[in-house]
Amino acid sequence: MKSIKMISLILFILALLTVPSSQSLFSAQSSLFNMSYVFFGSPNSYVNQVDATKGGVNVVSPNYFNLTDAGELQITWRLQTSFISEMHKRGVKVVPFLSNHWNKTQGINGLNNRDKLARDVATAIEQYNLDGINVDIEGLGSTYKDVHTDFIKLLRQYIPADKEISVAVAANPNGWKTGWHGFYDYKGISDHASYLMIMAYDETWEGPESPIGAVSSLSFAERSIQYAINQGVPKEKIVHGLPFYGRMWKLDGPTLENRAITGMGVFSRAVEPLVNKFGGKFQFDERSQAPYATFTIPTGQSFLLGSTNLTEGEYVIWYENERSIKEKLRLSTKYGIKGTGSWALSQETPETWNYYSLWLNGRHFTDVPSNFWARDPIVFVSSKGWMRGNTSTTFSPNTNLNRAQGATILVRALGNTNLEPKEYQFKDTIGHWAQKEIEIARELGYLQGKSPERFDPNAPLTREQLAQILYNIFTYPSANMLESPFTDVPTELWSYNAITAIYQKGYIGGYPDQTFRPGAYSTRAQMAALMERMAADIEAKRQPS
Secondary structure, eight states, rough: OOHHHHHHHHHHHHHHHSOHHHHHHHHHHHTTTEEEEEEEEEEGGHHHHHHHHTOOOOOEOOOEEOTTSSSSSETTTTOOOHHHHHHTTTTTTEEEEEOOTTOOHHHHHHHHHHHHHHHHHHHHHHHHHHOEEEEESSSSSGGGHHHHHHHHHHHHHHSOTSSSSEEEEEEEEOOOOOOOOOOOHHHHHHHTTEEEEEEESSSSSSSSSOSSSSSOOHHHHHHHHHHHHHOOOGGGGGGEESSEEEEEETTTTTTTTTOOOOEEEEEEEHHHHHHHHTOOOEEEEETTTEEEEEEEEEEEEEEEEETEEEEEEEEEEEEOOOOOHHHHHHHHHHHHSSEEEEEOOTTSOHHHHHHHHHHHOOOOOOOOTOOTHHHHHHHHHHHHHHHOSSSSOOOOTTSSOBBHHHHHHHHTTOOOOOOOOOOOOOGTTTOOOHHHHHHHHTTTOOOOOOOOOOOOOOOBBBHHHHHHHHHHHOOOOOOOOOOOOTTOTTSEEEEHHHHHHHHHHSSSSOOOOOOOOOOSSBHHEEEEEEEHTHHHHHHHHHOOO
């Protein structure tokens, strides 16, 4: 009886080790820092906004402190001591931000009044049991750089050492020295602050002078981090900010109510419902590594977005999705910085928090451990958008690839997803999720069906079928070999030329017993590894987006 109980105990422990709960999963993910601003919604919704992150934030920064026109500290109506207490129960710090909301008079007077302002902030932090201050003074020029840095120094002098002082700074990917970008002395601030929160967004902005494009291209974000490092800011004091919002433009003039839509902010979670309502089109710009969507509101129709009535016409939205956010999350481990921040909670899609902590900490997929043989290829093809996980957090690397998946992956990798098939021939793909991609692949000559009207989309993709598809796409020279390199690939085999041609390119190999096993199934991990090896050829043949 004791042995049965012992076996049951061992099995129970193994189950805990191999099937982690969401809480234990988060604990394993939480090594890098993450903060987010809290601004939208009523204060009564703040706890739910934080809980929606599934333990994904260390610090929240609500708008509790404003500046008056005289430069005095103003406690805002948003402050609730109950929220502070609830956050502390969850192990989350509350570090409110102090803002002039781009009001120059308030910002200038606040800095001129900086000693008293710093003392008042320190008093308020103690009074409300807060965990520090995030200084978010924006819109001033380089003339006020030194007094701004001195203000941070005074805060550090008056606020206890166990409380944090963070500073929101403008992203400066191009090293601008004038304007509001020149207002921030990165190195000087970092000498006194706990960290700098780089606002690596608003590459475009609201206004007629803004270009139409990404809110934060990958290059913009990456160069912003590089600038901070080059200024001498310690990496452990650099926090990289991500946007949880997009920007919208009306391309054919103002609305019927004479409202110009030129970079209007749109919550990320509102983009897909809006675009889908009007049958719009989603695309991804490879250069900026950012998604965008276009849609048309028909004559006589409209859509109320917040307080803005969108009327008939042509629209485009540049925003953030899972792929673009994941790419930005990789920057923290790439540069060894403290972590990330975001503007702002409640703007993101709920799914964001399924993968955020994983990708922030370089873990990517829960079923692809760091020592997995194809980990790097899997991350590579996922980052490229060529292959996706079967969920946002799992990849299923050892699952067999089926024919529909193989067709879709190659159509996607070669940039042909925006094509429309001229006709649909396969009867057994009607209603199938990959019907369009399968027919595109057929029309482009990538593959054939098992008969003119039958594709068999859910059948496993064999190694020889995959070799033949790649041979069709890339038209590698046929191998001129005296004998087959594999004992189980005779020269009369239908896939012989394809297998040997790709073998000679060095992209595909055999097994130690000199077999190729042409009828064996291809796994998702094997496909990822193959595509990484073929990346140069894929990029060369890829259609521009």
